Every structure is written in C-alpha cells, then in structure tokens.
Amino acid sequence: MKSLPKLAIPVGIVFIVAMLVVPLPAMVLDLLIALNITGALLVLMVAMFIHKPLEFAAFPSVILMMTLFRLALNVSATRLVLLNGFAGKVIDTFGHFVVGGSLIVGLIVFAILLVIQFVVITNGAGRVAEVGARFTLDAMPGKQMAIDADLNSGLIDEDEARRRRAEVHAEADFHGAMDGASKFVKGDAIAAIVITLVNLIGGLAIGVAQYGMPFGEAINTYSLLSIGDGLVSQIPALLLSTATGLIVTRSVADSDLGSDLVGQVLARQLPLRVAGAGALVLCLIPGLPKIPFIVAGGAMLLLSSRVDENPEGAADVAEGTAELAVPDSPELLAAEIRVDPLGLELSADLIDLVDSRSGGDLLDRVKALRRKIAGELGIVIPPVRTRDNMELPLHTYAITLFGAEVARGEAPRGTVLAIGDFLGSLPGTPTHEPVFGLEAKWIPAELRHQAEVGGATVVDRASVVTTHLAEVVHTHAARLLGREDVRLLADVVKRTHPVVVEELTPTQLSLGEIQAVLRALLEEAVPIRDLVRIFEALSVRAATSKDLDGLIEAARAALDPSLAAAYVTDGTLHAVSFEPLLEQRMLEHVRQTEHGAVLALDPDLAQRLLVSIAQLSTAAENQGHRPVLACAPQLRPAVRRFVAPAVPRLPVLSYTELGTARQVRSVGIVGEANEPALAVGVA
Template sequence: MKVRDITVLVGIIGIVLMMVLPIPSWLLDVLLIINISTALMILLIAMNSTEALQFSIFPALLLITTLFRLALNISTTKLILTDGEAGHVVATFGQWVAQGEIAVGFVVFLILVVVQFIVITKGSERVAEVAARFTLDAMPGKQMSIDADLNAGLINEQQAKERRSKIEKEADFYGAMDGASKFVKGDAIASIIILIINLVGGFIIGMAVHGMSFGEAISRYTILSIGDGLVSQIPALLISTAAGLIVTRAASDGNLASDLSAQVFAYPKLIYIVVGTIVVLGLFTPIGPWATLPFALLLLYAARKMQKTMEKQQADDELQVEEQQIEEVRSPESVINLLQVDPIEFEFGYGLIPLADTQQGGDLLDRIIMIRRQCALELGLVVPVIRIRDNIQLKPNEYIIKIKGNTVAGGELLINHYLAMSPGFDDDSITGIETTEPAFGLPALWIDEQTKERAELAGYTVVDPPSVVATHLTEIIKKHAHELIGRQETKALVDNVKDTYPVLVDELIPNVLTVGDIQKVLAKLLREKISIRDLVTIFETLADYGTYSKDPEVLTEYVRQSLSRQITQQFTSQGETLRVITVGPALEKKIAESVQSSDQGSYLALDPNSTQLVFQKLTEQVQRLIQSGHQPVVLTSPTIRMYLRQVIERMMQDIPVLSYSELEPNVEIQSVGVVNL
C-alpha cells in the first residue's frame, strides 16, 4: 500500500476513535480549524468545477466530513459536560455571535440550522433524486445517440467508449448523491439534539457538580452550546452549499464565476430597465434618492461598459473566423483532407432524407448498427464506419453505395410504397410500378398501401423501403468484404486473438508469416464468402503450414480444409443431401496440365477455346440446378479447386466451388450434373 492509502485509513480510524477517546482542548481547537478549512476548500472546488463528474468523489467525501463533524460534536460535548469549557474556538464563536445576549446567539444558531436543513439540504436532496431518475431514464437515448454518431463517422470507437463510460458514471454519481444528501440532513437533526443535551446536561451538571449558581450555569453552558453548534453548523452549511452547487450544475465550458459573468450579465440592455426601476423607487417613494441613485449610477456604468466589451468581442470573433477560414484555404492540410477515402459510403437524394432522419421516423442508422453486428457474426469481419450523406446531384429517390470512393451499386426507392416480389406465379390483381429488386436482381413491383394486404395474401414477399436498402447494403458488404480488410484491420483482429491466445500469435507473427500474408489469406476466404470468425483455427493452420509455403493460394486451401465443418454447415442443413455439379476427369486433367509455375506462384494458363467451352457447359448445368430449386455448388478435387475457381469467378462469381476435402465425411452428396470437355 502507498503512503497516501495508509494516511486515509489512519485518518478514518482516528475519526472513529475520537468518539470514544478523550481529546485535550488544544487539539480540539486544531481539529475544529481543520474542519472549517476543509469545508471551505470543498465549497471552492464545487464552485470551480465545470461538471459534476470532475468532483465524483464528493458523495464519499460528504460521508467522511459528516462523520468528522459528529466526532468533533461528541468530543466538544464531553469537554463541555466534564470541564465546563471546550477550547478557545468554541468559546470565541459563542461569545462573538451572542455579543452578551444569549437569546440572540440562540436565535442565530436556530436560523442557521433551519436554513441548512429546510432550504439547502432539502433542495439538494430533491435535485439529486430527480437528476438520478432522469439520468437513468435518458441512458438508452444517449446510448443510441452515441451509436448514431459512431455510424455517421463523427466520433471514433475510443470516443464512443469514453462517452458510454461517462454516461454510466453520471448515473452512478447522481444515485450516490441522492443517498449521500441524507447524511447532511441527519447531521442537522443531530446538531439540534446535541445542543439540547449540552444545554440541559450542562445546566444540571454545572449546578449539581460544580456548585454554580443558576445564572452562572445558564450563561456559561448556553454560550458553550451555541459556540459548539456554530462551529459545527458553519462547515456543515458550506458543505451543504457545495452539494447544492454540484447537483444543480449543468455541463458547461467554464466554472461558476465565468458562467455568472457570461450568462447573467450577457444582456446589458436589460440592466437599463433595472436602473430605471431603482431611480423611480428613489424619486417617488420614501426610500429617497441618496440610497438609490449611487447604486443606479454604478449599474448604468457597468451596463455601458459591458455593452462596449460585447460589441468589441463580437467584432474580434468575426475577424478571427474570417482569418481562420482564409488560413484553412491556404494551408496544405485543407487539400490533404480531401485525399481521404471512406471505406463505405451511402449517398442518397433529398427525397430519401426521411429514411435517415430520426425526427421523421427514419431508422436507417439503427439498421446500419444491426448490419455491422450481422456481418461480424456471419463473416467475422468488423465492418468500418459507414459514411451516410445526402447528395443533391442524385435523383430525389436515388441512392448509391460506394466502396473506397467508387460506386459499386445503386437503386431507386419510392418512400410511400412497398416492394412486392412474386412467389413464382403472378397474380393479375396485384398491380404496381414494375422495377427490379436491387440486392438480388429479381423482378418486383412497387405497390401502394391499399395493395399491400392483398399482395401478402397472394403469397408475395412485401418489404418496406428501409428494409430494401438494408438488404442491398448487407449484400454489397458481403460481396466486397475482401476489399474492406486491409493490413490495419487484420492487425486489429490479430490483437484481439492475442488477448486470449498469446502463444499462438507469437509463434505465427512474425516468425512464420507477416500481417500482410495473413491479410491475403483472410481476403481470399472472404472473397468466396467463407467466414473468418474462427480465427484461432485459421491461425493454427497457418502456423502449421506457413513454414512449408508462403503462397497465399496454397495456404488458403489448407485453411479451407481445416474449416471443413464450418463449410459443410454453410452449404447443407442437418440431414440434407448436398446436390452438386462435379468436374469430369478430362477437365480435371486439362486444368492440371495447364497450371504454370513462376516466382510469384502458380497460375492457370488455359486456352481461350477450352475456357469458353467450360463456361458453356457449366452454365447449362447451373441453370438446370437453379430451375429445380437448389443452390448450385461445384465440387472438384483439392488439387485443382483454386484453379477452377479462377476460371469461373470471372463470369459466375457467386457460384461456390468446393473440394472433396472441404466436406465432412458424414454428409451425403448427390451429383446432378457433370462438366467435362
């Protein structure tokens, strides 16, 4: 433990011991001065805090200071009742406030207790209770606002994490303040009880034990009791005021003094009205001009001075803004910022603004959050922040999707319509505007609200415009996922695995492969829509085979074989027969003979006529399988799988190509077609 930790522990234990151990009067004087100084310091800190969390230790500090005051009250009570005196501080406060009039001192003490108990403490307690309740109720909305700013690119992940932590701390703080305010309330009640005990007990002990007369006992013990009450209540009043300032402070950029000067005195013209009112009171009421005119003149001078200062400040601000704009245009950084390209952009015409505007009921930002979660679960890819902006150059109902600054997809939406897709047979009673579903290219109709129910009853798939956009955006991200994972993104994934599997990562990087080598393998997996979520298995395989080959194509094939269970479940359901298109022996032999090796790795050099024939044969088999209602899958031997994929991905990128070693032994395979030369 550090020295400060031991000091705090010893201090709190000492406060508890003060309640039972006798304390000499000179030490009590020192402790009372420390109590007053501490209360004043807490008040000054509260006045200079710009927000509540800057003084988050205040609830705990409130308990400690209350306990300290009670310990001092008990110590002074013991001295008053036993010795008839409690040190110079208590006596001085009692005599100074009473001024020889015991009743005056008693009334002043009661007023202080009433002000603290009823006005400040009661108000602070209510404000803390309401603030705690409203802070908890506002947490979901604040969380959604942070997620929206994160998706819009206004903040990064670290800033979002800090804001979420701040929201949680605010809720905890106001909840703690709600309970801690009860300490001050109880302290005020205890002070009144202690005062009565000192008066009654001191009067009885003074006459019965010390042989004092009635007047002498009343005078001495009343002054000491008043002094004791004032010495404890003045620090308590300061801390209660600090508590009120803390819970009533709204977030601002300055402290209490700067906010007062900037906000209360921000309207000098209103001060002229106050000046006129004071002058009227002085001239037309018995108050008289001598009491009002000097203050009115002082306010008039201050208002005139503030008005000139504000006009000068406004001119300086305008000049500074102009100079800053000119400087930004001249600086090279203004051009460098234009070179930044966002990974994913979603732009739309002004007619689609309601989709993204939450005030108009748009939930596009919430859908994008779910898209990023879905891609993380299905592909194992952390999708970058999607930049959303309107573009007046587009048609009102048009939208486009960009990947790294290049348009890759687009479409048009009708806001007050629904997209209806046929179940395979058309119903002539369902009419609308003919269009094409943007995500999968299926024929569809834009129908109105009246036709929606009939279309659903007829078996049509009916979706609203936000769902159309979300589906399209999801499919585009999956299609271009391999372009979104670079070395920086790969490094983030590696660091995430290293937190739980440090030995695996340390063995793989950089001894076996570099981050760039791993990125190429992950990109090739994502290109064929193979999830990279199981990074541990992927890294284990790369660590095993990376010492034999650095070729990303070869390493990818080894990884695919290690992910055989995942790939099998991706293309088949439990107990389902996998219908595939197989590759004939002649074609396999032709492809194997056409493989050429170079310093950059192996590649396929198939002649154009053979390539065209492969496309033709494969297209026939694929169309036949699609017409039968099954997903087309090409199955071949492990040695030529990656080369066959290179051939057909130019024309049929969405057709999966699997090898026998990528399927589990228990899966039932049925060949429904053969591609051969």
C-alpha cells in the first residue's frame, strides 16, 4: 500500500500520453470526463479549505497534470466526433440539452465561459502570481535576517531556525512555480478556442464533403458535438482557474477561506445595515421590481440584528492582546527582566555589520563562532543576542555577560584595522588591537592594499568584533557553562556511552558537582571535548573521595596527553619552575579551605614571587613562546589559585603533565631571593 501513491502518478501520466494516440470507447470517455470534472471540483475545494498556500505545495504540478489530462480528453473526444459522429452521453447531453440544440446559443455560452476564464480569472491570477513571486523573492533576505536575529537573540533554537529557513525557501519556490503554472492555465484557455474552432470546421467539412449530409444535418451532428466537447472541457478548466486564483490570492490565516470570508464580512453591524437600507431605498425608484430588493434588503437587516460585534472568540483574542500589551503584565515583565548570558550591543552607525542587504555578515560569523567554540572547548555557548544600543558612542560595540558589560571596542564605519609596527605613513586613528593589545590603526578601507604591501596585517571590522567576542567567550567559558548545559552534554554522552553516565550520575556525583569540575577545567583553558574519559575518571575518583581538587586532578590526569600539547611550539615546551627549596617551603604552607587548597605565604614573599613569575612569563612571550608554570603535583591546585589573579593567562601544569612534550626547556626559575631581580634565574 505504501508504494501505491508512488506508482499512481507515473502510471497516470503514461495513461494520459496513451490517450493522445489510442482511441477510447465512448463509455470510457464518459467515465474519464466525469473524473475530470470531479477532480477539478476536488482541487477547488482543497484550495478553499487550506490555511496557507504551502499546505497545497503540489498545486503547480496538479495544474500541469490536469491540464494535460483535459487536453488528452479533447483529443479523444475529437477523434470520436469526427470518426463516429458520437462521443458519449456526456458530450451529447451538453451539445443538445444544455444549449437547447442551438449552435448559436452554444457558441455564445462557450464564448462567455472563455471570457470569464481567460480575460477575468486567468489573467488576474497570472498577474497576482507574477507579483507574488517577485515580492516573495525580494523579501527573502529580510526574512532570513529576521530568522538569524531571532536565533542570535535566543528566541528560537537551531531546529526552529532551520525549519523557518526551509519554509522561506519553500515559499519562494512555490510562488515561482505558481508564476509558471499560471501560464499553463492561460495556454489551456487558448488551446480550447483553437480546438473548438478546428472541430467546428472539421466536423462541417466531414459531414458535408465526405458524407454528403445537408448543411443543417451536418451542424446538428458534428458542430453541436464540438460545442458540447468545448463546454465539457471549459467547466473543469474554469474550476481549476478559480482554484489558481484562490491559491495565489490566499494569505496566511488561522482558518479556511469560508470561515475567514464569513467571519470578516459579517463581523460588523453597520455595513450590513447600510447595505440593507440601500436595497430598500432602491424600491422607491419607479419601474424597478420591489420584491427582490425587499427580500435582499430584509436579509441584510436580519443578518445585522444577529451579528455580535464582540463575539466570545474575538473578545478572548482582544482580551489576550490587551493583556499582552499591558506594560506591567507578568509575561512582559518576565521577558524584560530575563538576562541574556551573552550579548553584543552595537552603536547606531554599526548596524550595517548585521544588515545582509549592505553586505554585513556579522550574524553569520557569530553562528560560525559558536560552532568553532564547540569544536575547541567542547561546550555549546548560548545564542549571542545582537541588538542596537543608542546610548553607546558612535563606532562602538560592547560585549555583555549576563547583562554586565565585560568588553568594549571600536569599529569605525568605512575603515579596516591595520596591525603592525610601521603604520606612521598611513592616515587613520591609532588604537590597540582589542585581544592582544598590539599597536594598530583604523585606516580607510581603500588603503587596505597599500597597508598589506607595507607589511601590515589588515583585518575587516566584522573580524575584529568576532575575534574580540571569541576571546571573551574563551576567558569566561566557565561562567557560560550552566547546569542545563551540563545536562545536555551528559545526554549527548549517554547516547553513545550510557553505562559511563549512568554509573556517574546521580549515584556518585550530582550535576552540580560535575558542573564545578568542568568549570574548573574551563577556567584553566582545558577543553572538555573528551567527556567520556572525564566522566570515567570522575567515576573512579568519586568512589573514594568527592573532594573538588581531587576530582579536578583526576579529570586532568585522564586528559594528560592533551594538556601540554596545547602549549608546545616546534616540539618544545617552555616552562617556568620553582627552586626546590622554595617548592618545599610552599608545600609546607598549603592549607585546605572550603574552596580548595591555597598557599598561606608571607605577603611580601608572595608579592615577590608573583612579580618574578610575571616577569618570566612576559619575557618568554616576547620571544614568541607560550610558557607554562611547572610545579609538583601536590602544589598544582594551590599554585593555580595563587597565580591566577596576577597572571591569568599563564597555565599551571604539574611535572607529571609535562611528560607528553618531546622536549622541555626552562625559561626561568623562581627563587626565594630578597630582591625580585635576584629571584629570576634564566636557564
């Protein structure tokens, strides 16, 4: 049964083609004509009861197939009329009974039907289809931008955005197809005129010349049958043309056409009363029949007395609309106080960055950034809500985290950012690159090539904003990892490794405890992509202790091969370390608190150590290295908390985590000297 719909249409097309060349018995032709009229009526009813045009997306193809079917019937009927002088009961009835056996009446009725179909309905529907296709295609960029804006603001998710984009494309394809399909209907009307004229002339010629019939008998035998064939064809053609007009003029609504039409026309008392009174006034004109106008006017006034201008449904809608419009309604207040995890605010002159019509692709880059962050860190950051902020100075953008501004930058319109050491000869506004603080200058966009020739690195405005946003996300990734995000990640792992997740949560660790471990890893820029190994390590550690530092170190041990690899340059890891005696003293001053292990050092010594570490780290970075601070495994959590406030970008690794590097080179040793300068020993 499932394959029946797939085979029905191809078999039907083959049958229609066969009808063009194979003669049909009159009885079969009667059946097919009845099927044609019924099918056209069915299509018209479907067109009336749909809510939006895309619900009948196959309509253009239906037009083509039914038009081909009707033309095949014309050919079969013409063959029977000209060969046998009889083409079945249906055509005979239309040729003799419907038009009273009069060729003149038949021709007039046929001509009127053609005018109605060709001049009125088909011509109007074709024009509406053409305009609809043009406006739909013109509106596509705006609709796409609106979908992207809703996605970035968090109002919809990726699946809903994908569904809406598919609907926009389907709508454009449908209206484009309807523009072409309307030409089928127009061509069908022209073909009906030609076929009928050919049948009239051919029938008279065959009757008079071939069979020697008198002129009147030839008209009665052949010409009336030709008119009957034309009328039989024009009725389904008129129904299909009407369906085409309904489809192309149908707007998106919540109900079918009949309900909309009755509900909207009979929604007000005043128009009905004016129309009824006008019909009654016409009765005063001498000579006009009064009863028809009295009946029509009385019906209008009766309907107006039964119309409720505030029906229950409309009242509910109005009440709901008014409730939504109330400034202090709970729904609006809840929407207003909702804090977006990640936001990007643009000044008024930076809106072109998100306007695709002016070439702005910032929204697309932000979406790509979300995918990039997911691949690098293993987390799915929340949608970035992009909006304008009239309070920002011109050329300025701001990045917010949970409603608070955490970063700000500039991107003057018509400029690009040139980064380099020799920018003095270029006109522009000096600045600093927002991520690494490098010397830079905003120069006119037309000087881009000149700056590149001079050895500068040139970055467009959208790239500057995106790079700055990426840096903020990397810096605050731990804060962006919420409890729901952890649940989502756990569900993803559960699909492929259900035992790992079921063993860990909730029997051993809660989602909150897992979140704390993952956040601690992200705070140290450790990707959490390999959640399977992380969960397995946590499960083993949680069986003996749920100490947070122990859980974190267990997770790091599971990720050991990749920890040092991120900081290796040309196969070499550059490390800063402590003197052995200092390290022993630091071990003696480790204290356990509710927030983990900390170093309880003398303030002066602590300050000297931090200055030394910062100096060594800066010196190594100036040489193009990515240094790490190495220490004993027992010290690592405490040293990380000690160093992070002063040198947040310096990774802290234990000696055991350095094992994956092929070569470790010391770039400095921190000692316990009285003077900071003596505390730095370069190896």
